[in-house]
Amino acid sequence: MDLSYILNELGEDREHYFNAVSPPILQTSNFVFRKVEDLTAALENEMGGYLYTRGLNPTIDILRKKLAALDGAEDCLVWNSGAAAIFAGIMANVKSGDHIVSVKAPYTWAQRTFDVILPRFGVTTTYIEGGRIENWEKATKNNTVLYYLESPNSWDFAIQDIKAVADLAKKGNIVTMIDNSYCTPLYQRPIEMGIDLSMQTATKYIGGHSDVIGGVLTGSGKMMKKIFDSEYLNIGSGLQPFNAWLLIRGLRTLPARLERISHTTREVVAFLKGHPKIDGVLFPLDETFPQYELAKKQMQGACGLLTLIIKTQKRESIVNFCESLKHILMAVSWGGHESLVVPKCCGIAPNDFDSGNKEHRYVRMYVGMEDPQYLISDLDQALATVV
Ligand SMILES: *Cc1c(COP(=O)(O)O)cnc(C)c1O
Numbered sequence: 001m002d003l004s005y006i007l008n009e010l011g012e013d014r015e016h017y018f019n020a021v022s023p024p025i026l027q028t029s030n031f032v033f034r035k036v037e038d039l040t041a042a043l044e045n046e047m048g049g050y051l052y053t054r055g056l057n058p059t060i061d062i063l064r065k066k067l068a069a070l071d072g073a074e075d076c077l078v079w080n081s082g083a084a085a086i087f088a089g090i091m092a093n094v095k096s097g098d099h100i101v102s103v104k105a106p107y108t109w110a111q112r113t114f115d116v117i118l119p120r121f122g123v124t125t126t127y128i129e130g131g132r133i134e135n136w137e138k139a140t141k142n143n144t145v146l147y148y149l150e151s152p153n154s155w156d157f158a159i160q161d162i163k164a165v166a167d168l169a170k171k172g173n174i175v176t177m178i179d180n181s182y183c184t185p186l187y188q189r190p191i192e193m194g195i196d197l198s199m200q201t202a203t204k205y206i207g208g209h210s211d212v213i214g215g216v217l218t219g220s221g222k223m224m225k226k227i228f229d230s231e232y233l234n235i236g237s238g239l240q241p242f243n244a245w246l247l248i249r250g251l252r253t254l255p256a257r258l259e260r261i262s263h264t265t266r267e268v269v270a271f272l273k274g275h276p277k278i279d280g281v282l283f284p285l286d287e288t289f290p291q292y293e294l295a296k297k298q299m300q301g302a303c304g305l306l307t308l309i310i311k312t313q314k315r316e317s318i319v320n321f322c323e324s325l326k327h328i329l330m331a332v333s334w335g336g337h338e339s340l341v342v343p344k345c346c347g348i349a350p351n352d353f354d355s356g357n358k359e360h361r362y363v364r365m366y367v368g369m370e371d372p373q374y375l376i377s378d379l380d381q382a383l384a385t386v387v
Pocket of ligand 1: 081082083084107154179181182201202203204213214215333
């Protein structure tokens with residue numbers, strides 16, 4: 001399906017709403033019935049029509065159709081956060097006594113699900129370095145039901161051979177789920193590589209303006225129906241109509257924003273690599289990246305997230321660098337219009353800081369929509385404070 005068609009037309013029945021270009025926000029909690037038999041049918045199969053907005057809603061459906069098509073998936077469910085999408089996708093596919101294999105250091109709230117919540121129900125997780133297919137094989141047990149991937153990871157950008165992991169999983173009837181937030185379906189297509197459940201946060205690139213939280217799960221119609229009938233309705237963390245409308249609006253400009261950001265990121269990476277106060281840059285589509293060949297093979301592009309490693313022995317220098325930035329903001333999240341940094345050492349007590357450990361000197365940077373030179377000058381003056 002044509003990308004322009006998906007973003008501009010798919011799912012939009014304009015004749016049903018006065019031929020308005022922008023869809024209405026159907027800010028309603030419930031829907032009216034004339035006939036008891038229709039109400040009965042809706043109660044029996046909530047995914048079959050509009051009953052109550054914790055289930056389906058027409059504004060939200062426009063977004064679902066577009067996101068499913070973007071991923072090349074049969075169906076999609078949208079959530080009030082990426083974390084909710086992760087939680088539901090995992091919960092829907094495990095039961096007591098099951099085992100999960102996950103990439104090491106997945107997104108915080110995926111890891112919390114594995115480490116804190118699931119053990120209470122007798123579900124265990126083995127973390128592996130996911131870049132080697134043998135590691136998935138070795139970690140798989142008789143009771144393994146789920147492989148959890150995140151490719152690339154959002155700090156060191158570690159990637160997995162997605163197709164190889166999906167093929168291995170199919171042999172053992174194991175469900176595969178991936179966090180595809182970094183690439184978005186524009187730059188990586190996990191469903192087409194054989195993954196069962198593709199998750200992304202909508203908060204980052206789809207929203208694109210740092211003003212909405214949302215999450216996405218795509219997969220087969222059967223998988224989405226299973227999740228809808230239990231976790232989606234039961235957790236009650238589906239997206240709200242106004243937020244769906246904001247995300248539809250964000251989608252209109254997604255390709256243009258990603259293109260601009262990718263271009264600027266190249267310039268920022270080139271500047272950083274040549275800087276004497278920088279001890280390396282992690283960016284999956286840079287030739288120095290350890291898994292560059294695999295990244296090139298399965299990713300059609302990279303986003304604006306990168307990690308720079310400051311050349312210093314002192315935590316204080318990293319603090320000074322971050323606090324000296326005049327335009328680049330210090331904040332979590334990414335994917336918006338504004339460039340950001342987060343230093344890894346913000347989570348490391350000063351006494352535990354070890355400059356010999358490169359990870360302690362990581363500063364994650366997100367490149368936004370500003371002019372490349374504006375960002376480079378800001379980085380340059382802040383790097384001048386590093387000793
Ligand atoms: C932000 C993020 C999430 C979670 O999304 P929320 O919308 O913040 O809940 C999941 N995975 C990755 C890689 C993220 O960066």
